[in-house]
Amino acid sequence: MIRKTLSIFLAILFLQSCNIGTSGTWKNDTIENEKRDQIKALNDQFFKALMTNNVKEVKTLLSDKLLEKGGNEIDKLIGDIYTTYKADSYRILDEYNVENTTTNVGNTIPSGISKDNDYVINYLALNKDMYVSLLIPNGHQNELLITLIYGKYGDEWKINIFHVGQYSFSKKTAPDFHKLAQESYKKSYLIDAINYSSMAKKCLRPGDEIFKYQKENDINTLYDKLMAEANAKYTFPLTLENVNTKPVLYSIQPQMIIDQGYSPMVWYISKISVQDTTALKVENEKVKTEVNNLFAGINKDKKYVFYRISNEIPDGKKLVRHFGIIDKLKE
Incomplete structure (x- = not known):
């Protein structure tokens, strides 16, 4: 998961650090066409450079203060995205234009207040004319949100805030x-x-x-x-006393499968060697029955339950061999 903020002067400063002023806000189709077209061209340029690891090109779009603040972290963030997240195009979640009467004023922009996915954007506006673009790269089930907040310096737009974070898993927010x-x-x-x-x-x-x-x-x-x-x-680790081999369950975690949605992953320790797969499968039939009895609904409303079996709890320091079993549930 990529989660890195590049911002100027701690972009979210609290209001005691801000001036007092008023602002007008326009959203999506209500934004002036000429201004919207200008930002689209910059977004296109930025996105292409980001996805081709063209650090030099990205930096031409960043404000001097962001370049000063970001330093080498800008290069690293762009490199991380390039190596882990490919996309040829993007869609706009929302975009906002805010015109302030002064600079260094806090801008708070609600997308709405009643819908499930409504949100609030909050940042310190370094310029009178600000523009927020929320971009989502296309072609992925697990989506990123690219937040770009521009400020207008004279006749030129520059990016003051650049952030990339996880927006969804399997298209769910x-x-x-x-x-x-x-x-x-x-x-x-x-x-x-x-x-x-x-x-x-x-x-x-x-x-x-x-x-x-x-x-x-x-x-x-x-x-x-x-x-x-x-x-x-429940107290973990949890010994399954009703199974004669006394396996020890130590974790149940969500597993997101592309185009399949959520399934649980049950992790447990067995006294049977992970190399003895025949005996592990026999034991697992008993484990499944016990897990289904202990955890109501774990085998309902989904396609699979995954089991990962090892002879010791992984500590993250050494490689621990495991054996996996997929319980394909009846539809």
């Missing part, structure tokens, strides 16, 4: 996962609810402090509630 978590919880599917809620947390701030969903507090509150309930109900 944080509020989408939150809704799925709520639905699972209503069915008493606690593990599914936790996994959906944890996915919501992973893509909750695609624009870091610049971008905040209106439902962020609800998402955080539900996650905390679910975790507290799970910690009170």
Whole structure:
């Protein structure tokens, strides 16, 4: 996951650091056509340079203050995107033009207040004329959000804020996962609810402090509630006492499969050697029954449950061999 902020002077400064002024805001089709066309040309130029690792070209579009602030981090961010995330085109999530009566004023831009995916953009405007572009590269199920905030210097637009963050997994955003978590919880599917809620947390701030969903507090509150309930109900590592080989379950994590959506990954330790795959499969049949009994809904409303078996808990320091089993559920 790429999550890196490049901004000038801590782009989200609190209002005590700002001047007092007024502003007018225009969104999408209400923006003046000439201005919108100017920014589109710059966005096209920026995106092409970003996706071809043309650091020099990207830097021609950045403001002097961002170049000063970003330093070598700009080069690294561009390189990371180039090596991990290819795209030929992008779409615009939203764009905003804000005209301020003074500089160094806080701009707060709500996309709306009632829809699930409504959000607020908040940043320090270094220029009177500001332009926000929220770009999403095409062709990926797990989407990034590229936040570009331009300021107008004389007759020239320059990027003051450049941020890349995770926007979605399998085309689902944080509020989408939150809704799925709520639905699972209503069915008493606690593990599914936790996994959906944890996915919501992973893509909750695609624009870091610049971008905040209106439902962020609800998402955080539900996650905390679910975790507290799970910690009170289950203690990990958890020995499966009803299985004669006494395997030890130590984690259940969400696994997102492209075009398939969410499935749980159950991690457990077996006393049977991971090389003895025949015996592991026999044991796993008993493990599946116990897991389904312990964790209501884990085998419902999805296509698979994944099992990853090892002879010790991975510590991240050495390679631990494992054996994987896929439980393909009945549709």
